[in-house]
Amino acid sequence: MKFSIIIPVYNVEPYLEKCLDSVTNQTYKNFEVIIVNDSSPDNSQKIIDKYVKKDKRFKGYIKENGGVSSVRNYGLQKVSGDYILFLDGDDYIDISLLEELSKKIANQYPDIVRFSLSTVTEKNELIKEIPIKETDNTKEEAIDEIVKNEFVDVVWAYAYNTTFFKKNKFTFTEGKTHEDFGIILLILAASSTIKILDFKGYYYVQRSTSIMNVKEYSKIRKRVADFFYFHLNNKKNLPTDYCGKLLLSFSASCTITKGRELNDEDLDKYIEALKKYHVVKDIYSNNIKRIIKKLYLKFNLKKYIISLRSK
Numbered sequence: 001m002k003f004s005i006i007i008p009v010y011n012v013e014p015y016l017e018k019c020l021d022s023v024t025n026q027t028y029k030n031f032e033v034i035i036v037n038d039s040s041p042d043n044s045q046k047i048i049d050k051y052v053k054k055d056k057r058f059k060g061y062i063k064e065n066g067g068v069s070s071v072r073n074y075g076l077q078k079v080s081g082d083y084i085l086f087l088d089g090d091d092y093i094d095i096s097l098l099e100e101l102s103k104k105i106a107n108q109y110p111d112i113v114r115f116s117l118s119t120v121t122e123k124n125e126l127i128k129e130i131p132i133k134e135t136d137n138t139k140e141e142a143i144d145e146i147v148k149n150e151f152v153d154v155v156w157a158y159a160y161n162t163t164f165f166k167k168n169k170f171t172f173t174e175g176k177t178h179e180d181f182g183i184i185l186l187i188l189a190a191s192s193t194i195k196i197l198d199f200k201g202y203y204y205v206q207r208s209t210s211i212m213n214v215k216e217y218s219k220i221r222k223r224v225a226d227f228f229y230f231h232l233n234n235k236k237n238l239p240t241d242y243c244g245k246l247l248l249s250f251s252a253s254c255t256i257t258k259g260r261e262l263n264d265e266d267l268d269k270y271i272e273a274l275k276k277y278h279v280v281k282d283i284y285s286n287n288i289k290r291i292i293k294k295l296y297l298k299f300n301l302k303k304y305i306i307s308l309r310s311k
Contacts, residue, residue: 001030001082001083001102001105002030002031002032002080002081002082002083003028003030003031003032003081003082003083003084003085003098003101003159004031004032004034004078004079004080004081004083004084004085004162005023005031005032005033005034005084005085005086005087006034006036006071006072006075006076006079006084006085006086006087007019007020007023007033007034007035007036007075007086007087007088007089008036008038008068008071008072008075008088008089009035009036009037009038009040009044009048009071009089010037010038010039010040010044010065010068010071010089011040011041011042011044012040012042012044012088012089012090013040013042013043013044013047015089015090015091015092015122015205015207016044016047016048016089016090017047018092019087019088019089019090019091019092020033020035020047020051020058021092022092022093022094022095022203023087023093024051024055025095026093026095026096026097026098026099027095027096027098027099028096028098028099028101028102031057031081031098032057032058032059032079032080032081033051033055033057033058033059034059034061034075034078034079035048035051035052035058035059035060035061035089036061036062036063036071036072036074036075037060037061037062037063038063038065038066038067038068038070038071039062039063039064039065044089045060045062048060059078061074061075061078066174067174067175068088068172068179069172069173069174069175069176069179070172070174072086072155072172072179073171073172073174076165076166076171079162081162082109082161082162082163083101083105083113083159083160083161083162084159084160084162084165085156085158085159085160086155086156087156087202088156090205090207091156091202091203091204091205092203092205093201093202093203094199094200094201094202094203096199096201097115097199097201097202100115100197100199100201101113101115101159101197101201104195104197105159105195108193108195109161110161110191110193110194110195111160111161111164111190111191111192111193111194112158112159112160112161112164112187112188112191112193112194112195113158113159113194113195113196113197114132114142114146114157114158114194114195114196114197115132115157115158115159115196115197115198115199115200115201115202116129116130116131116132116157116197116198116199116200116201116202117129117130117151117157117200117201117202117203117204118130118200118202118203118204119203119204119206120203120204120205120206121205121206122205122206122207124203124205127206129200130149130150130151131149131198131200132145132146132149132196132198133145133196133198134196134197134198135195135196136195139191139192139193139194139243140242140243142194142195142196143188143194143243143246143247144246145196146188146194146196147246147247147249147250151204152184152185152250153178153180153181153184153185153254154180154184154204155180155183155184156202156204157202158184158187160187164190164191165187168187168190170183170186170187171183173230176226176229176230177222177223177226177227178223178226178227178230181227181230181251181254182226182229182230182233182234185234185238185247185248185250185251186234186237186238188243188247189238189239189243189244189247217263220261220262221262221266223258223261224258224259224261224262224266224270227254227255227258228255228258228270228273230251231251231252231254231255231279231282232277234247234248234251235248235251235277235282238251245284245286246284246286248282248284249282249283249284249290251282252279252280252282252283253283255274255279256274256279256280256297256301256304256305257305257308259271259274259305260305260306260308260309267302267305267306268302271301271302271305274301275301280294280297280298280301283297
């Protein structure tokens with residue numbers, strides 16, 4: 001079994017060697033690394049060249065700057081492995097991740113394998129561990145477990161069967177932020193088999209200068225608008241079965257919560273849009289807790305969103 005790891009690179013010079021070393025030192029050796037430099041202006045390419053030169057499993061590419069979605073789409077055209085993983089150039093993985101995944105996959109070849117992760121600082125200090133309960137049960141039970149956890153909508157917390165991924169022609173939407181949110185729920189819904197691996201395989205480095213932490217308000221407004229766009233797309237394309245309803249409910253809750261990043265004037269406009277597109281109705285009220293939440297949001301939407309600003 002061969003793994004293909006796609007690594008987008010843009011202005012991650014201080015972190016890139018740690019990222020690439022975490023792949024080089026894998027205890028499981030059958031993999032390829034597809035490193036795509038998105039025309040980074042720093043010295044990342046020198047680091048990439050060094051790893052490509054010393055290890056034939058590493059392949060380096062340079063493309064015109066287009067953002068992380070375009071990089072991932074470019075990388076997907078180059079994969080030759082049985083399973084695909086995404087690794088951001090400023091993060092790193094546990095050296096045993098591929099070995100643990102190979103054991104979990106065995107001869108079953110599920111469409112998706114989800115693993116757990118940790119959030120760390122730039123100095124590698126632990127911020128939070130994000131565990132997930134291991135399961136070999138049904139797709140419904142797996143999605144139930146996945147939506148209980150943070151970081152559901154990040155592509156790098158999963159390994160994907162290449163045949164499944166390409167058969168469904170999944171691509172990342174270019175030109176928008178929160179691109180993971182725009183694809184991962186659709187991937188989960190399209191899958192037939194999902195396995196969960198209780199192994200902390202990924203280390204997400206929370207950088208103060210990353211795109212998700214930039215405080216410039218115009219960029220915050222774009223992120224919120226993109227998030228709303230992807231919810232409407234999820235609403236249009238998710239199936240109406242149990243899993244689809246559960247994933248759409250997650251999408252709706254996240255979209256409502258996203259409004260806390262807006263100032264009061266923009267929040268009022270955002271709430272109008274939430275009501276216009278009936279986002280609260282998308283919450284799946286299949287238990288008492290969700291029924292109560294849905295009723296509360298129906299009459300206290302602004303109050304609820306404002307209360308989240310302090311969390």
